[in-house]
Amino acid sequence: IIRKKTFAEVQTERLEQAERTILIKCPSKLNENKLLQYLSSHGNIQSHFLFENHGIHALIEFSEKNSIASLQDAIGIPSAVERHVVPFKSRLFTFMLKNPVSQAAEGTPVHLSPQSHIPVKDLIQKLCHADSISSQMYILLNEYQLTEENIRLRFLACSLVRDFARAYFPDSVVRPFGSSVNTFGKLGCDVDMFLDFHDTQKSATKMKKGPFEMEYQMKRLPSERLANQKILSVIGDCLDNFGPGCVSVQKILNARCPLVKFSHQPTGFQCDLSVSNSIAIKSSELLYIYGSLDSRVRALVFSVRCWARIHGLTNSAPGAWITNFSLTMMVMFFLQKRSPPIIPTLDQLKVLADDKDMHVIGGYDCSFVSDLSKIKPTENTETLDVLLGEFFEYFGNFDFRKNSINLRKGKEVNKPESSPLYIWNPFEQDLNISKNVNQPQLEKFVAMARETAWILQKEDKTQRMINKEPWGLAVLLIPFGKSNHSKMKNKVKGIGSETIRSLLESLKLNSASSLQKAVEK
Ligand code: CTP
Ligand code: MG
Numbered sequence: 001i002i003r004k005k006t007f008a009e010v011q012t013e014r015l016e017q018a019e020r021t022i023l024i025k026c027p028s029k030l031n032e033n034k035l036l037q038y039l040s041s042h043g044n045i046q047s048h049f050l051f052e053n054h055g056i057h058a059l060i061e062f063s064e065k066n067s068i069a070s071l072q073d074a075i076g077i078p079s080a081v082e083r084h085v086v087p088f089k090s091r092l093f094t095f096m097l098k099n100p101v102s103q104a105a106e107g108t109p110v111h112l113s114p115q116s117h118i119p120v121k122d123l124i125q126k127l128c129h130a131d132s133i134s135s136q137m138y139i140l141l142n143e144y145q146l147t148e149e150n151i152r153l154r155f156l157a158c159s160l161v162r163d164f165a166r167a168y169f170p171d172s173v174v175r176p177f178g179s180s181v182n183t184f185g186k187l188g189c190d191v192d193m194f195l196d197f198h199d200t201q202k203s204a205t206k207m208k209k210g211p212f213e214m215e216y217q218m219k220r221l222p223s224e225r226l227a228n229q230k231i232l233s234v235i236g237d238c239l240d241n242f243g244p245g246c247v248s249v250q251k252i253l254n255a256r257c258p259l260v261k262f263s264h265q266p267t268g269f270q271c272d273l274s275v276s277n278s279i280a281i282k283s284s285e286l287l288y289i290y291g292s293l294d295s296r297v298r299a300l301v302f303s304v305r306c307w308a309r310i311h312g313l314t315n316s317a318p319g320a321w322i323t324n325f326s327l328t329m330m331v332m333f334f335l336q337k338r339s340p341p342i343i344p345t346l347d348q349l350k351v352l353a354d355d356k357d358m359h360v361i362g363g364y365d366c367s368f369v370s371d372l373s374k375i376k377p378t379e380n381t382e383t384l385d386v387l388l389g390e391f392f393e394y395f396g397n398f399d400f401r402k403n404s405i406n407l408r409k410g411k412e413v414n415k416p417e418s419s420p421l422y423i424w425n426p427f428e429q430d431l432n433i434s435k436n437v438n439q440p441q442l443e444k445f446v447a448m449a450r451e452t453a454w455i456l457q458k459e460d461k462t463q464r465m466i467n468k469e470p471w472g473l474a475v476l477l478i479p480f481g482k483s484n485h486s487k488m489k490n491k492v493k494g495i496g497s498e499t500i501r502s503l504l505e506s507l508k509l510n511s512a513s514s515l516q517k518a519v520e521k
Contacts, residue, residue, distance in 0.1 A: 006370045007285040018159035022091040029107030043067025053268040113149040117187040127474040134384035136473040137299040146185040182284040183291030190270040194277045228275040236260035282366040320438040336410035345410030392453035
């Protein structure tokens with residue numbers, strides 16, 4: 001058996017691959033082979049794909065990095081007739097036909113790799129053809145998860161930003177973190193990236209041999225935060241002024257974690273750039289491990305997040321809503337609480353850590369095992385059909401007033417303070433990752449979870465399939481007011497059994513009053 005790669009190995013490989021990669025805007029009528037032929041005079045092309053993003057683009061991976069230098073040497077600079085050009089030579093190019101009319105005729109149909117997911121209404125259609133909720137959840141996962149091509153494009157975006165950072169800090173690296181790399185990314189999600197000077201810090205010990213020592217003279221500032229703000233400010237200006245296709249550059253330097261937001265048009269990504277966020281990369285790695293351990297983990301997360309988005313529990317705008325990151329952590333906690341557990345607690349992962357896995361960052365213990373093969377597979381065999389219902393049941397009845405969610409221990413812990421929803425940051429133990437969530441948003445989540453659990457329990461799947469109505473997961477992805485769920489209640493009425501109807505109603509009433517109790521402060 002081939003050993004599964006560690007998170008760090010995958011990251012290093014993909015960053016190196018991105019450095020050998022270029023992006024070319026192409027004419028709409030294109031002969032793919034001729035493009036490849038044209039480029040291959042500069043070196044062997046390892047892989048490529050085409051995609052649509054305000055016109056056709058080609059991502060080209062060369063086998064050797066120096067092929068790019070050879071190409072850059074050979075190609076022209078746009079004429080400065082109308083507007084002056086900034087002479088920064090990036091790895092973004094435009095491919096043109098010298099004789100568009102006759103050359104366009106040579107164009108052949110090209111395969112375009114999709115970079116966005118299908119609309120929800122098409123997804124719901126697809127789900128109705130599945131044979132179980134479990135297979136519906138895997139269909140959703142397959143439609144929404146990042147593709148190989150999209151991941152490459154994300155690493156390329158980071159690598160292009162690195163080209164700017166390097167102008168000042170030759171050893172710096174720009175690494176993606178968050179949902180681009182934690183296995184829970186959905187097509188269309190933003191690219192979180194950070195500037196890493198780690199190598200610079202390592203070399204601090206180099207000159208310690210012998211009776212002498214030498215070190216760099218470096219500018220000193222009163223705090224790391226101030227240094228980060230200055231660095232981000234300059235790189236932000238660079239992107240804004242010289243970055244081809246970098247638009248809407250926004251410096252948000254006063255945030256808890258200072259960042260620069262921008263839209264990268266050539267790749268089509270919304271990007272958030274911050275500085276050496278080593279703890280955030282550790283939490284990305286932790287989620288990567290959880291997502292890789294068992295196929296049910298990602299399937300459940302994607303379904304829950306899609307459900308939350310459709311019912312307005314999450315929102316792409318910042319605010320008091322639950323974030324995807326918090327929801328993902330809640331699913332992880334739920335999976336730790338199954339019996340037997342589906343994923344281990346962070347403390348258990350720490351026990352499995354070896355010497356090279358030991359990391360203390362900013363005084364916080366971030367040690368846990370990196371080798372996936374050291375983690376024993378779960379003995380839990382529950383189906384996703386069961387897990388989905390149980391997830392809503394569990395959080396519909398969770399005592400949020402009293403308890404917090406702690407992934408390190410895999411146990412509910414008394415809340416250390418009165419935030420409505422308290423999820424411990426697994427590493428920075430004094431931070432609540434869902435501090436932004438207010439009481440009304442939490443109540444909405446709990447109410448929706450209860451209603452959903454109730455729908456899943458009461459639904460007659462076979463009948464709905466016969467009636468060609470949406471069923472299972474599909475029902476949960478239609479806003480409840482508009483769904484056939486109200487029809488379903490009418491059907492119950494239609495059976496004529498007043499007893500069953502009132503029983504169901506009272507169940508709902510009961511849950512409504514205990515809901516009130518559960519979320520009251
Ligand atoms: N993060 C954190 N604490 C928070 C918010 C974010 O530690 N309160 C870190 C997490 O590592 C997270 C990353 O910052 O993965 C990026 O945050 P964000 O973009 O909000 O979340 P993603 O996981 O990337 O999810 P999404 O797809 O919604 O962007
Ligand atoms: Mg993100």
